[in-house]
Amino acid sequence: MKPVRLPAAATNALPRWMLLSLCMLYILPGLIRRDPWKTQDDASGFGIMWTMAHGTLNDWLWPHIVGLPMPDKGPLAYWIGALCIKLFGPLLGDDLAARISTIGFFLLGCIAVWYTTYLLGRRPETQPLKLAFGGQPEPRDYGRTLADGALLIYLGCLGLLLHSHSTSAEALQVSLVATAMYAAVRLFDSQSLRHAAWLGAVFGLLVLTRGWVFPLAAWTGLLVLACLGNSRLIMRLCAVTLPVAVLVAATWILACRIERPFNSSPFDAWMVWNYRQISLPSLESLHYLLKYGIWFAWPAWPFAGWAIYAWRRQYKAWHITLPLTFLVSAVVVALVNPHPEEGMLLAMLPPLAMLAAFGLPTMKRGAINAVDWFSVMTLSFTSAFVWLAWIAKQTGWPGWLARNALKLVPGFKPEFNLIACLIATVATIGWLALVQWRISRRPSVLWRAVVLSSGGVILCWVLLMTLWLPWINYYKSYEGVARRIGENIVPAKHCVDSNVGPAQRASFAYFGGVPFAGFNDAQCDYLLLQDNRNGATDNPAETDPGKGKWKLLWEGRRPSDRDERYRLYQRIH
Incomplete structure (x- = not known):
């Protein structure tokens, strides 16, 4: 027997304009008025896009950051970001133009999550039991309400916040996973050649975005699912989906083989990176998955787990088996990865959000209220702390909080921004109104269980990206030190050799105009070294460039970083 018994009143859908407003309120803060950050591959991803946008065909075929090879993952996300820089850079600036691609990636993921859940929610086996006197929801209305719930859950996932706002391959990967799920639902419904080719094209784009490990695992999973009783689907997956995926992914490889960018090819290094993602499952990977997956996928995983349990007797229903x-x-991909990282957890979020949506109709009122109160208490406390810390930085009261906040960013001078303050105030008032509506009205709609979770996450992010943005920029950005380094380099045809990392290299080249050595530069007149405050690096020889050969021009660090130290040398001729 189906576990859902629901009246039509519980399937009132959110207006489309409200969904779009929530999505834009989620994605726009954190993209405007901020520098590329050193975390979450943001600065390094932007560096690849910026290098491509201002380079030649070789730079587009071989991803690199002004001479530093970056063949890992794949080039697709950087191609799209570089294209946005080419189109909108002169008008918006290169860093903001690159983030237009991020907005597109995010909206693609939201649309795919909504429509995939909508298609699954309309299926006959998904519908609630018919009531004795009628009044059950129509399949279309039921599907829309479930889709609204899935999107709200998706927006509320904590792990999506930073990655969806970064100029990285991960921002595109999570959206393509949701798109692949949409294509898979279409294929399993129609079993047509067109949808099989569509799914293969999406898998090929995933390969070009972040390697072939997850697309291969997902294709294998779908093949196993098809083997449970549909030979036609097996043929579609093997004869159409897989070849199309290989063909789409091979376009970049073939272009590199033909063009030979910089007289070489990134294929071997890219394959090595993919192979490094596969090993035997380990306790370290399991520990990482459990430790970080709990908060990364909150609040989706409790609802998703309940959905699997509630629908256990309908274990062949596609709205459960496909996600x-x-x-x-x-x-599985996370468990076999010997190098745990947050990026590998992102692929879990779209299927978890969809599964969680089908858990909403079966949740008990007490469980829903518990999630609501947890969201209200936790997110309200977090937003209150953000306001209090901002007041402390502006006024110096309370003193202990102001001292601790400013201790992390020596030299930072708080400035009052009226527009940012007004936006934060309006967002806070909206949150209070939402809480009051939820508590006083006690609506029966399905998405009531997650509206506070997603709304609270959006509020905290808006507050951070308005009230705290100057402070975070000062703490995370390399703009200041990059400009000081650039001022000490003679504006001539000289190159700079260096051991700095990808994020620093991208920031120094963009903000400071540092002409780093390229693929074909043999000897440079400048040397930029990075070490910690004790003068240690991974390679001790890098701390001493050679006495009598180099002259120290500049030495410094970011005020907010007590460990990193940079020294600029000029060759003595």
Whole structure:
């Protein structure tokens, strides 16, 4: 028997304009008025896009940051970002133009999550039991309400916040996973050649975005699912989906083989990076998955777990098996990865959000209220702390909080921004109105269980990206030190050799105009070294460039970083 018994009143959908407003309120803060950050591959991803946009065909085929090879993952996200820089850079500035691609990636993921859940929610096996006197929801209304809930859950996932706002391959990967799920639903419904080719094209784009490990795992999972009783689907997946995926992914490889950018090819290094993602499952990977997955996928995983349990007797229903196939594929990829990282957890979020939506109709009122109160208490406390810390930085009261906040960013001078303050105030008032509506009206709609979670996450992010943005920029950006380094380099045809990392290299080149050595530069007149405050690096020889050969021009660090130290040398001729 189906576990859902629901009246039509519980399926009132959110207006489309409200969904779009929530999505834009989520994605726009954190993209405007901020520098590329050193975390979450943001600065390094922007560096690849910026290098491509101002380079030649070789730079587009071989991803690199002004001479530093970056063949890992794949070039697709950087191609799109570089294209946005070419189109909008002269008008908006290169860093903001690159983030237009991020907005597109995010909206693609939201649309795919909504429509995939909508298609699954309309299926006959998904519908609630018919009531004795009628009044059950129509399949279309039921599907829309479930889709609204899935999107709200997706927006509320904590792990999506930073990655969806970064200029990185991960921002595109999570959206393409949701798109692949949409294509898979279409294929399993129609079993047509067109949808099989569409799914293969999306898998090929995933390969070009972040390697072939997850697409291969997802394709294998779908093949196993098809083997449970549909030979026609097996043929579609093997004869159409897989060849199309290989063909799409091979376009970059073939272009590199033909063009030979910089007289070489990134294929070997890219394949090595993919192979390094595969090993035997380990306790370290399991520990990482459990430790970080709990908060990374909150609040989706409790609802998703309940959905799997509630629908256990309908274990062949596609609204459970299809998302579960993608979820299991993502979990397996995370377990076999010997180098745990947050990026590998992102593929779990779209299937978890969809599964969680189908858990909403079966949740008990007490469980829903518990999630609501947890969201209200936790997110309200977090937003209150953000306001209090901002007041402390502006006024110096309370003193202990102001001292601790400013201690992290020596030299930072708080400035009052009226527009940012007004936006934060309006967002806070909206949150209070939402809480009051939820508590006083006690609506029966399905998405009531997650509206506070997603609304609270959006509020905290808006507050951070308005009230705290100057402070975070000062702490995370390399703009200041990059400009000081650039001022000490003679504006001539000289190159700079260096051991700095990808994020620093991208920031120094963009903000300071530092002409780093390229693929073909043999000897440079400048040397930029990075070490810690004790003068240690991974390679001790890098701390001493050679006495009598180099002259120290500048030495410094970021005020907010007590460990990193930079020294600029000029060759003595």
